[in-house]
Amino acid sequence: MPAEDEMVLLAADEASWPISSPPPAWFAALVAIGLYIVVRSAATFLLWLHRAFLRPGRDLAGWYGTWAVVTGATDGIGRAVALELARAGLHLVLVGRSPDKLARVAKEVLAAAPPSCKVRTVEFDLAVTGDDDARRGVARVVAAVEGRDVGVLVNNAGATYPCAAYFHEVERPVWEAVLRVNVEAATRITRALLPMMAAKGRGAVVNVGSGSSVVVPAFPLYAVYAASKAYVDQFSRSLSVEYKQYGVDVQCQIPLYVATKMSPVKGASPFIPSPEEYARAALRCIGYEARCVPYWRHSVQWFLASLMPDAVLNHWRLQTGIRKRNEMKALLGEKACG
Numbered sequence: 016m017p018a019e020d021e022m023v024l025l026a027a028d029e030a031s032w033p034i035s036s037p038p039p040a041w042f043a044a045l046v047a048i049g050l051y052i053v054v055r056s057a058a059t060f061l062l063w064l065h066r067a068f069l070r071p072g073r074d075l076a077g078w079y080g081t082w083a084v085v086t087g088a089t090d091g092i093g094r095a096v097a098l099e100l101a102r103a104g105l106h107l108v109l110v111g112r113s114p115d116k117l118a119r120v121a122k123e124v125l126a127a128a129p130p131s132c133k134v135r136t137v138e139f140d141l142a143v144t145g146d147d148d149a150r151r152g153v154a155r156v157v158a159a160v161e162g163r164d165v166g167v168l169v170n171n172a173g174a175t176y177p178c179a180a181y182f183h184e185v186e187r188p189v190w191e192a193v194l195r196v197n198v199e200a201a202t203r204i205t206r207a208l209l210p211m212m213a214a215k216g217r218g219a220v221v222n223v224g225s226g227s228s229v230v231v232p233a234f235p236l237y238a239v240y241a242a243s244k245a246y247v248d249q250f251s252r253s254l255s256v257e258y259k260q261y262g263v264d265v266q267c268q269i270p271l272y273v274a275t276k277m278s279p280v281k282g283a284s285p286f287i288p289s290p291e292e293y294a295r296a297a298l299r300c301i302g303y304e305a306r307c308v309p310y311w312r313h314s315v316q317w318f319l320a321s322l323m324p325d326a327v328l329n330h331w332r333l334q335t336g337i338r339k340r341n342e343m344k345a346l347l348g349e350k351a352c353g
């Protein structure tokens with residue numbers, strides 16, 4: 016019979032699994048799942064680092080064609096993207112509703128770009144109400160690129176409410192303009208130019224979406240705007256699958272706040288880039304994923320938002336909207352948000 020000390024040692028040996036016997040199936044499954052999660056998270060992080068900091072932008076003129084069309088090129092992100100495209104060696108068609116602003120931005124582009132850069136402007140109010148006017152506007156855009164090697168289309172123009180508002184408060188001309196500019200005009204212009212790109216077997220269509228329809232579960236007090244951007248997102252991703260085989264890369268770029276006149280937050284800050292900073296990131300993304308968040312700090316914000324419960328984000332968005340709306344009304348009067 017073994018001594019008491021030896022019995023304790025024997026019992027310890029028996030309990031010292033996994034050395035002496037194979038682990039139970041549940042344990043092996045847990046380890047496998049844990050390993051999978053660790054490897055997947057590490058790979059996602061490394062891919063993000065590569066996309067955000069290391070991956071070079073494409074030579075857009077060489078890859079897609081020498082002309083680019085930018086809508087809403089007279090201000091904010093569109094103006095900054097136009098300047099970057101010109102610096103990258105593309106000729107430009109600037110689309111905007113104000114002839115004065117178009118002339119000013121055309122001058123700025125010519126001053127910033129290489130001497131060979133050519134710039135054309137097309138006056139087109141993308142919120143026009145009649146079908147005939149819309150067709151004529153699109154025809155002017157088509158005429159501006161007819162016979163030219165059109166490589167890049169940036170559907171950037173965007174409209175939103177003057178301030179946060181409940182849907183029943185928003186006047187019809189306001190929400191109709193949001194749908195016309197963000198949805199209808201982008202669809203019409205894409206419909207006109209994409210076949211030209213498909214015919215030559217190369218091109219890039221960049222549609223500017225918004226974090227309001229992707230990053231947060233809801234965007235209260237900007238319902239029509241957020242819904243119009245959800246259209247842009249799904250439209251782009253579906254076209255991306257349809258036209259890959261024709262050599263056309265369609266992409267939805269997702270900005271969060273950028274310091275422009277559209278943004279309710281004024282002034283650049285660590286998470287709110289200037290339009291110029293944002294535009295540099297936007298150009299580096301063109302042609303890659305069907306949906307991308309070009310500015311790396313925005314993608315950090317998206318990640319943080321994904322960790323929060325929907326109910327918390329919804330409450331925070333609604334309260335922020337109400338606060339901003341009250342501030343605006345106090346400043347400009349009751350009608351400010353209609």
Ligand SMILES: NC(=O)c1ccc[n+]([C@@H]2O[C@H](COP(=O)([O-])OP(=O)(O)OC[C@H]3O[C@@H](n4cnc5c(N)ncnc54)[C@H](OP(=O)(O)O)[C@@H]3O)[C@@H](O)[C@H]2O)c1
Nearest residue numbers: 087089090091092140141142172173225272273275277278
């Ligand atoms: N800034 C942000 O925080 C933010 C966030 C997410 C998404 N976005 C999206 O980014 C895009 C660019 O916005 P942004 O911030 O640069 O705003 P922005 O500074 O207000 O510029 C908007 C551009 O669209 C043009 N536009 C508006 N309505 C038009 C119309 N009816 N016809 C022709 N052009 C029209 C404007 O022309 P005018 O110069 O004549 O006004 C301007 O050139 C939009 O699609 C917006 O939804 C912006």
